[in-house]
Amino acid sequence: MRQAVLLGVPGVKRAVWLEKGAALAGIPISLWDWRECSGDWDRTVREKKDREAELFVKIDPPAWDSSCLEELNRLTLGYEKDLEELARLGREQNISFLNHPSQVRTLLDKGECKRQLAGAGMPVTEILAEKAESLEQLLEAMERRHMSQIFLKPVRGSGAAGVAAFRYQKKTGQMVLYTCGLEDPLTGRLVNTKRLRRFTDRKEAESLLRRILSLDCMAERWYAKAVCQGFSYDLRAVVQDGKVDFMLARLSKGPVTNLHLNNRALGMSELGLPLSVREETEELCRKAAGCFPGLRSAGIDILLERGSLRPRVIEMNGQGDLIYQDIYNENRIYRHQAEMMKEWLYGNH
Numbered sequence: 001m002r003q004a005v006l007l008g009v010p011g012v013k014r015a016v017w018l019e020k021g022a023a024l025a026g027i028p029i030s031l032w033d034w035r036e037c038s039g040d041w042d043r044t045v046r047e048k049k050d051r052e053a054e055l056f057v058k059i060d061p062p063a064w065d066s067s068c069l070e071e072l073n074r075l076t077l078g079y080e081k082d083l084e085e086l087a088r089l090g091r092e093q094n095i096s097f098l099n100h101p102s103q104v105r106t107l108l109d110k111g112e113c114k115r116q117l118a119g120a121g122m123p124v125t126e127i128l129a130e131k132a133e134s135l136e137q138l139l140e141a142m143e144r145r146h147m148s149q150i151f152l153k154p155v156r157g158s159g160a161a162g163v164a165a166f167r168y169q170k171k172t173g174q175m176v177l178y179t180c181g182l183e184d185p186l187t188g189r190l191v192n193t194k195r196l197r198r199f200t201d202r203k204e205a206e207s208l209l210r211r212i213l214s215l216d217c218m219a220e221r222w223y224a225k226a227v228c229q230g231f232s233y234d235l236r237a238v239v240q241d242g243k244v245d246f247m248l249a250r251l252s253k254g255p256v257t258n259l260h261l262n263n264r265a266l267g268m269s270e271l272g273l274p275l276s277v278r279e280e281t282e283e284l285c286r287k288a289a290g291c292f293p294g295l296r297s298a299g300i301d302i303l304l305e306r307g308s309l310r311p312r313v314i315e316m317n318g319q320g321d322l323i324y325q326d327i328y329n330e331n332r333i334y335r336h337q338a339e340m341m342k343e344w345l346y347g348n349h
Helices: 013-025 041-048 069-093 101-108 110-119 135-144 202-213 275-290 332-346
Strands: 002-008 030-033 054-059 127-132 149-154 164-169 174-183 190-199 217-221 231-240 243-252 264-267 297-304 311-317
Touching (some): 013 332, 041 069, 054 332, 069 101, 069 202, 231 275, 231 332, 275 311
Parallel strands (some): 002 054
Antiparallel strands (some): 127 217, 149 164, 164 174, 174 190, 231 243
């Protein structure tokens, strides 16, 4: 007997639209709630799985209530421990995974993900510093590498949490900082507002930068992105089982393109890209996903350099499959995942 399981959160869009895909595929899925499982995985599997069943598990992200950026590392480290336990159970009980927990864990670490990609010869956005510990060190590194603008990203962050775009002109001393992080006036904590703000006052920018750098950040070169309709943009692709199931452009007037920041999505056909660029980008996505065996579904952010349109991997996500422009249209991504589960459930064993 075989059992397909979604480890997720009931009622969220990820679960709802995978369940819709499963209904179309005609397969049952058991939903295991993260909030009831985390911490004691032996008990969870013992109590929740059907007797003697073999398991196929899709791991969705857990739900975190906190918007405090300074709790980001603690929450993510707890999640990594859960993934390690799931990997152990997978070995001991021969559990199959849509995305193996060890690979999901690898992609949570942006630095490690980028090292593996670069080591495999993939073009990636350049790292200025894998760990920028202080503002003074950051400014020194920028001067040494002749960079006047960079991105800062918490190594374990997602959804633009703690991301900052920073410009600095040494000759004038002018600083410009873009970030969704803001100090809560009531608690003094650094929180993710999910709204991009621009700071030009040097004292204010420095204060926020020091708080952001305390989050265990990496610094990357800030590239000039390709432009369409007066907006700069990058691409988000979802690759599943070696196929690019979905790709769209994320357009923004600012430097951060995440769609939940009210940026604009645009279909690939509307960009007017040469066929050769489309093909090169899709091939890069397939090769990047192939660098992580055991990862059957990956969200990949791609930068096209302004002018040359050369594609580079910005980052990857082992749980980057929720694309509103897909679920409210064809639901192609989750339907494909349901078909993967169906093949495992009823295929030749």
